[in-house]
Amino acid sequence: MKDKPAQGPRGLDKDAIVAAALALLEDVGEAAFSVRKLAQSVGCDPMSVLYHFKSKDGLSRAIANALSRSLVPVDDAQPWRERLRDLARQYRALALRHPAAFALLQRHMSTGPADLAHIEAVHRALVDAGIPRAALPSVCVGWYASVIGLAAAEAGGLTRPANDVELEEMNALSDTEHPLVRSAAPLYAQLDPEIVHDTMLDVLLDGIAKRAHAT
Structure with a gap:
């Protein structure tokens, strides 16, 4: 039985947040990227994002791991x-x-x-x-x-x-x-x-x- 995606406050899906972060990063570039902008794009507050990743560095690592996961x-x-x-x-x-x-x-x-x-x-x-x-x-x-x-x-x-x-x-x-x-x-x-x-x-x-x- 497949595990359900990890969810936190307001039912936020961790994988969905990472996907949104990846899209936002490519759209605005690293200099303009922020947890606040990411939270706005997924319709939550910044603390809800940090609930999953603990810090911006943790989010960075999750985005990088998503890239690694796409490799065959x-x-x-x-x-x-x-x-x-x-x-x-x-x-x-x-x-x-x-x-x-x-x-x-x-x-x-x-x-x-x-x-x-x-x-x-x-x-x-x-x-x-x-x-x-x-x-x-x-x-x-x-x-x-x-x-x-x-x-x-x-x-x-x-x-x-x-x-x-x-x-x-x-x-x-x-x-x-x-x-x-x-x-x-x-x-x-x-x-x-x-x-x-x-x-x-x-x-x-x-x-x-x-x-x-x-x-």
Whole structure:
């Protein structure tokens, strides 16, 4: 029998509040987001929201865990590299769908039960790669920092093609002092975010394999 969603004052559904918070965060951005605005959007007072989450940080963690819950578990039958690649690409897609909320994933080592299930899968992949158990936390956190940071950078616009202003600055550089950057300007103009992501993911996975073989 399926558990009923947790309810508090006035029958508020915790999952419904999280869904409303996610929508509001994407609509107004983090700077303008507040518990008061969230309470207004669901028709209650701020204290009713805090009844479920205790604090704004608790609400932040719940929103981040909702994002983690939307990820599809990786297939353990696949090679370790493909498992990590699959999960990394899912994080990229998640960042592009929810750029404002995605930033919350950078603030919590774990966001809750849904996140811990994916962390377990990353641990299994790293063990299969040959990473020693004592090094698992460092490599796991480093993998997440790299993957989430790369996805967040794309969502924020860092890995897009260089714009006219940036290209003008590159082309104005001295051939003597900055020859490599100046000559690469046409390549920056054609930068493809997906290629950036996949290239750096290969670099990361190759690094994990090298680390495993060195132990």
